[in-house]
Amino acid sequence: xxxxxxxxxxxxxxxxxxxxxxxxxxxxxxxxxxxxxxxxxxxxxxxxxxxxxxxxxxxxxxxxxxxxxxxxxxxxxxxxxxxxxxxxxxxxxxxxxxxxxxxxxxxxxxxxxxxxxxxxxxxxxxxxxxxxxxxxxxxxxxxxxxxxxxxxxxxxxxxxxxxxxxxxxxxxxxxxxxxxxxxxxxxxxxxxxxxxxxxxxxxxxxxxxxxxxxxxxxxxxxxxxxxxxxxxxxxxxxxxxxxxxxxxxxxxxxxxxxxxxxxxxxxxxxxxxxxxxxxxxxxxxxxxxxxxxxxxxxxxxxxxxxxxxxxxxxxxxxxxxxxxxxxxxxxxxxxxxxxxxxxxxxxxxxxxxxxxxxxxxxxxxxxxxxxxxxxxxxxxxxxxxxxxxxxxxxxxxxxxxxxxxxxxxxxxxxxxxxxxxxxxxxxxxxxxxxxxxxxxxxxxxxxxxxxxxxxxxxxxxxxxxxxxxxxxxxxxxxxxxxxxxxxxxxxxxxxxxxxxxxxxxxxxxxxxxxxxxxxxxxxxxxxxxxxxxxxxxxxxxxxxxxxxxxxxxxxxxxxxxxxxxxxxxxxxxxxxxxxxxxxxxxxxxxxxxxxxxxxxxxxxxxxxxxxxxxxxxxxxxxxxxxxxxxxxxxxxxxxxxxxxxxxxxxxxxxxxxxxxxxxxxxxxxxxxxxx
Numbered sequence: 001x002x003x004x005x006x007x008x009x010x011x012x013x014x015x016x017x018x019x020x021x022x023x024x025x026x027x028x029x030x031x032x033x034x035x036x037x038x039x040x041x042x043x044x045x046x047x048x049x050x051x052x053x054x055x056x057x058x059x060x061x062x063x064x065x066x067x068x069x070x071x072x073x074x075x076x077x078x079x080x081x082x083x084x085x086x087x088x089x090x091x092x093x094x095x096x097x098x099x100x101x102x103x104x105x106x107x108x109x110x111x112x113x114x115x116x117x118x119x120x121x122x123x124x125x126x127x128x129x130x131x132x133x134x135x136x137x138x139x140x141x142x143x144x145x146x147x148x149x150x151x152x153x154x155x156x157x158x159x160x161x162x163x164x165x166x167x168x169x170x171x172x173x174x175x176x177x178x179x180x181x182x183x184x185x186x187x188x189x190x191x192x193x194x195x196x197x198x199x200x201x202x203x204x205x206x207x208x209x210x211x212x213x214x215x216x217x218x219x220x221x222x223x224x225x226x227x228x229x230x231x232x233x234x235x236x237x238x239x240x241x242x243x244x245x246x247x248x249x250x251x252x253x254x255x256x257x258x259x260x261x262x263x264x265x266x267x268x269x270x271x272x273x274x275x276x277x278x279x280x281x282x283x284x285x286x287x288x289x290x291x292x293x294x295x296x297x298x299x300x301x302x303x304x305x306x307x308x309x310x311x312x313x314x315x316x317x318x319x320x321x322x323x324x325x326x327x328x329x330x331x332x333x334x335x336x337x338x339x340x341x342x343x344x345x346x347x348x349x350x351x352x353x354x355x356x357x358x359x360x361x362x363x364x365x366x367x368x369x370x371x372x373x374x375x376x377x378x379x380x381x382x383x384x385x386x387x388x389x390x391x392x393x394x395x396x397x398x399x400x401x402x403x404x405x406x407x408x409x410x411x412x413x414x415x416x417x418x419x420x421x422x423x424x425x426x427x428x429x430x431x432x433x434x435x436x437x438x439x440x441x442x443x444x445x446x447x448x449x450x451x452x453x454x455x456x457x458x459x460x461x462x463x464x465x466x467x468x469x470x471x472x473x474x475x476x477x478x479x480x481x482x483x484x485x486x487x488x489x490x491x492x493x494x495x496x497x498x499x500x501x502x503x504x505x506x507x508x509x510x511x512x513x514x515x516x517x518x519x520x521x522x523x524x525x526x527x528x529x530x531x532x533x534x535x536x537x538x539x540x541x542x543x544x545x546x547x548x549x550x551x552x553x554x555x556x557x558x559x560x561x562x563x564x565x566x567x568x569x570x571x572x573x574x575x576x577x578x579x580x581x582x583x584x585x586x587x588x589x590x591x592x593x594x595x596x597x598x599x600x601x602x603x604x605x606x607x608x609x610x611x612x613x614x615x616x617x618x619x620x621x622x623x624x625x626x627x628x629x630x631x632x633x634x635x636x637x638x639x640x641x642x643x644x645x646x647x648x649x650x651x652x653x654x655x656x657x658x659x660x661x662x663x664x665x666x667x668x669x670x671x672x673x674x675x
Contacts, residue, residue, distance in 0.1 A: 021343065023049050024047060024334065026043050029055060030076075033089040033446075036090060037089055044094075056073055056080045057077060059112075060108065064447060065443050073549050077601060082447045086446065087116065096130060102308070103132070107150065107494075108490065109134040111490060117481050134173075142504075144183055146551015152383055156207050159204055160213075167222055174225055175225060176226070187394075187398075195370050196388055199370050199373045202379065230272055232297035232298045233297070239297030240296075242297075242362060245363045246268050271308035273309075273312065281651050287316075288328070291329065292332060373388070384506075390512070393561065404519065404655065447489065463496045470500040470501070506574075510572060514564075517562075525567070528664075544571070546574065548576070548606050553575050555597045555599070562655035562656065566656060571586075579606065586619075587617060597629050607639055607644060611642055627644045
C-alpha cells in the first residue's frame with residue numbers, strides 16, 4: 001500500500017500528533033452582491049474559515065445579467081457577477097490576502113480569476129499572496145453539470161493558460177479543481193468516479209506537458225497544484241475506501257506517469273461537499289443525519305482526510321437553504337472537529353483487511369477504465385464520442401431501477417414512508433429560502449451604471465486584444481485581466497471568445513439506454529399507451545425540455561429514458577434550450593405533451609415564457625405542459641393557474657408512476673380537444 005503522509009503531523013518525539021482541522025466552508029451566494037457580501041461577513045464571524053462562492057447560472061454560462069437568457073436566472077442559485085464593480089462590492093471589508101477563496105466556476109473560470117486578480121491589484125494586494133481555487137473542470141461539465149461554453153480543445157487551452165499563469169504569478173492558487181462531486185450526482189459508481197476524475201487530471205497534465213511551458217521542477221510544482229473536489233455518499237465504508245484509493249492512485253500516477261520525485265507534490269489534495277443527490281424532500285429532517293454519516297466518509301481515515309469541507313443543508317431537496325440552515329451545517333462540521341477526538345489519533349483503518357481488500361478492488365477496476373479511455377485517445381475523445389456521458393446515464397438509470405424496485409432503501413421515500421409531519425417546515429416561510437424577485441433590478445441597475453461610466457475606447461481595445469491573443473495562441477490571462485480592469489462584462493468577455501472558438505453541444509447520452517424496470521406501474525402505463533396507439537395510430541410523443549441555463553440534466557435524462565422504456569416517442573435535445581426552441585420542436589414533431597425540467601428556482605419566469613410562446617403559436621390548449629424539478633409547494637397554485645397540468649418533484653421517484661400520470665394528461669387533453 002502506498003504510504004500517504006499528507007496529514008501526518010509529528011511532535012518533537014517523532015510521534016504522530018493531533019491533525020489540524022480542515023477548512024470550514026459554506027457554499028454560498030444568492031440574490032445580488034450586496035446580500036451575498038453581508039452573508040459572507042456573517043458566516044466568517046460564525047467560525048467559517050474559507051469562502052466558497054456560488055455563482056448564478058448566467059455568470060457560470062458566460063452571460064451578463066441583461067441577456068434575455070439570463071433574466072429568469074439572476075441571483076437564483078448563486079451571486080450574479082457582471083464586472084469588476086460587482087467584485088468590489090462582493091469582497092467589501094473582506095481581506096483577500098487572508099482568505100482561502102474557492103469559486104465554483106468552469107466555462108468562464110478564467111474570467112472570474114481575472115476579476116479576482118484585478119481586484120487585488122486595484123487594492124494594492126500582492127497577487128502572489130492570493131490563495132484559493134477555481135473549479136475549472138470542464139470535462140465534468142460536458143458530462144454532468146452543463147455550464148460549458150466552448151468546444152473541448154479550446155476549453156482545455158484556457159485551463160492550461162491558467163496553470164501557466166498561476167504557477168508563475170499566484171503560486172498558491174489551484175488553477176483547476178478536478179471535480180468528481182457532480183459525477184456522483186449524475187449517477188457515477190465509485191469506480192467511475194475514480195476513473196473519470198483521474199482521467200480528467202491526466203488529460204490536463206498531458207496538455208500542459210504538450211505545451212512544454214515549464215521546467216522539470218516547475219512541472220512537479222504544477223502537479224502539486226492539482227486539487228480535487230469529491231462527493232461522499234451514504235455507503236460511508238465504501239466512500240472511505242474510495243478516498244484511500246484516490247490517494248494511492250494519484251500518488252502512483254504522479255510518480256509513474258509523470259516522474260514526480262517529491263512526495264509533497266504527489267499528495268491527493270481534496271475538498272468535499274457531501275452528497276446532495278440522496279437528500280429527500282420526504283421527512284427532510286432525516287437529511288441532517290445523512291449529512292453527518294456522509295461526512296464520516298471523508299474524515300474518518302486520517303491518511304485520506306479532506307482538507308476543506310462544505311456540507312449541504314437539510315432542506316436542499318426542497319429549495320434554496322436559508323442562512324440558519326447553512327449555519328446548522330457549519331455547526332455539524334465544528335462539532336465533529338472540536339467536540340470529538342477524531343483528530344487526535346493516527347489512521348484508524350490501517351491494517352484493516354476489509355478496507356485493504358476493498359481499496360485494492362476499486363483501484364483495479366478504476367485502472368481498467370482509465371486504460372480503456374486512454375486507448376480511445378484520452379479524456380477529450382471520450383467526451384466527444386459520448387462514451388463517458390452514456391456510461392453515467394446508464395449508471396443513473398440503474399440507480400433509479402434499484403430505488404423503484406426497493407432494492408436500495410431510502411428511509412421515508414420507499415420504506416417507512418408514514419410519519420409525523422416535520423415541524424421544521426411548518427414556519428411561515430415553509431422552511432425554505434425565497435429569492436426576492438425585485439432584487440434582480442438592483443443588479444441590472446448596477447450593470448447599466450458600469451456600462452455608462454466606463455471608458456468605451458478602453459473596453460473596445462481590451463476586447464480586441466483578447467480576440468487577437470485567442471487567435472494567435474497567446475496566454476489569455478493578461479488580456480483577460482486588462483478586460484476586467486476596463487470594466488468589460490461577463491457576457492462581453494465570453495462572447496468575444498465565442499466569436500473565436502464557437503460553442504459546443506455534447507452528446508446527451510440517452511440513446512440506447514433503458515430503465516430495466518418491470519413493475520405494475522409499467523404494465524399500467526403500457527396498457528394506456530397500447531390503447532392510445534389503437535385509437536390514434538401512433539405512439540404518444542413527448543418533448544422533454546431543459547429551458548434556461550440550468551445544466552443539471554439528470555432528471556430530464558431519466559425522464560427521457562423512462563418515457564422511451566414505457567413506450568413513448570421521445571424528443572430530447574439536451575440542455576439550455578429557449579422556450580421558443582422547445583415549442584418549435586413540439587410543433588415540428590406534432591407532440592402530444594411538453595415536459596419541462598427546472599431545478600434552479602426560475603420555474604415561474606420560464607413557465608410564463610413557455611405559455612406566452614404557446615399562445616403566440618396558437619397551441620396553448622392543444623399541447624399540455626407538465627413540470628418537474630425542485631419546485632417549492634407555495635408556488636404550486638400559481639403554476640397550475642398558468643396552465644401546468646402536473647408538477648413532479650424528487651418525491652416522485654418511481655418514473656413509471658410519473659409516466660402513468662403523464663399519459664393521463666395526454667388522454668384528458670385528447671378528449672377535451674375532440675369535444
